[in-house]
Amino acid sequence: MIEFDHVRKAFGDHVVIEDLSLRVEDGEFFVLVGPSGSGKSTLLRTVNRLVPIDGGRVLVDGQDVATQPIEALRRGIGYAIQSVGLFPHRTVAENIAVVPRLLGWPEAEIDARVAELIALLKLDEPGIAGRYPDTLSGGQAQRVGVARALAARPKIVLMDEPFGALDPLTRESLQASVKQIQRETGTTMLFVTHDMDEAFRLGDRVALMLDGRLAQVGTPLALIRSPADERVNEFVGGTRAYLRELAVRRVRDSMRRDEAAEGDAVSPDATLQDALGVMLAERRERLPVQGGGAILLSDIVVRPR
Numbered sequence: 001m002i003e004f005d006h007v008r009k010a011f012g013d014h015v016v017i018e019d020l021s022l023r024v025e026d027g028e029f030f031v032l033v034g035p036s037g038s039g040k041s042t043l044l045r046t047v048n049r050l051v052p053i054d055g056g057r058v059l060v061d062g063q064d065v066a067t068q069p070i071e072a073l074r075r076g077i078g079y080a081i082q083s084v085g086l087f088p089h090r091t092v093a094e095n096i097a098v099v100p101r102l103l104g105w106p107e108a109e110i111d112a113r114v115a116e117l118i119a120l121l122k123l124d125e126p127g128i129a130g131r132y133p134d135t136l137s138g139g140q141a142q143r144v145g146v147a148r149a150l151a152a153r154p155k156i157v158l159m160d161e162p163f164g165a166l167d168p169l170t171r172e173s174l175q176a177s178v179k180q181i182q183r184e185t186g187t188t189m190l191f192v193t194h195d196m197d198e199a200f201r202l203g204d205r206v207a208l209m210l211d212g213r214l215a216q217v218g219t220p221l222a223l224i225r226s227p228a229d230e231r232v233n234e235f236v237g238g239t240r241a242y243l244r245e246l247a248v249r250r251v252r253d254s255m256r257r258d259e260a261a262e263g264d265a266v267s268p269d270a271t272l273q274d275a276l277g278v279m280l281a282e283r284r285e286r287l288p289v290q291g292g293g294a295i296l297l298s299d300i301v302v303r304p305r
């Protein structure tokens, strides 16, 4: 659990975070989203004490981070950033192994963990473990950065715009990998992005940050359907909100179990946006769902209330 308790941070006269309180629960995928300069990165960096605070407390598992030895604190928290920051003179395997090695894991265990992460993050190009960072594509380097953050199985992982520089397809694939790993391991994730679609795709809960304050905290659907005020509504998308809603709702919640359809079946876990995409591409108004039932165009485009 990560708890921000009346946190305040200023750089000189510039107050960047003002009296902010928030609790991120164990095992939660929590996304901080907001425009550039709203204070998201600053807030994230107070957790591993890259940014010291001026008031309030930050607690990890009930312990004030200010009272913990800084090295131990940082080794216990995974951290991945957009510019990756891989060590250029170390191989992919050595980069991934940095924290387990600092923690004194036995070599055999480190090797097994590196191999596991290379597979988990789909870094399966032959020989990639022995290559150096400057031979990797941007997407591969970012995957190594994520693998390094996860290597020692930290209970808490911080990610600061980790996919910001990637093309849309690579980005989506990495989002899916990270979401799946987070779910399977029950890691507590605090993730910063300025991309609302990314926030809604990944977050169990999302906090919209504006000018150093939390404008609204809630599930993606709560922000979309019940924006707290006009500014939140504007950021959530106004008329685009409905499209965003399709991207967070699942086939299983809108399908008809007693209907059938012809053709290739969609997964019940697919989003309504995915299903709509297939319908438009294949000019069909109903699709079968894996395991039985069907999803109908009319149930997607009529907004349920």
Ligand SMILES: Nc1ncnc2c1ncn2[C@@H]1O[C@H](COP(=O)(O)OP(=O)(O)OP(=O)(O)O)[C@@H](O)[C@H]1O
Residues within 6 Å of the ligand: 011, 016, 034, 035, 036, 037, 038, 039, 040, 041, 042, 043, 194
């Ligand atoms: N070390 C620093 N010294 C002075 N001002 C800083 C420092 N770090 C951040 N700031 C200022 O604090 C404000 C918030 O920055 P922060 O990086 O937290 O925003 P952000 O929401 O993460 O934005 P972005 O998405 O652009 O990174 C900005 O006005 C920034 O200029």
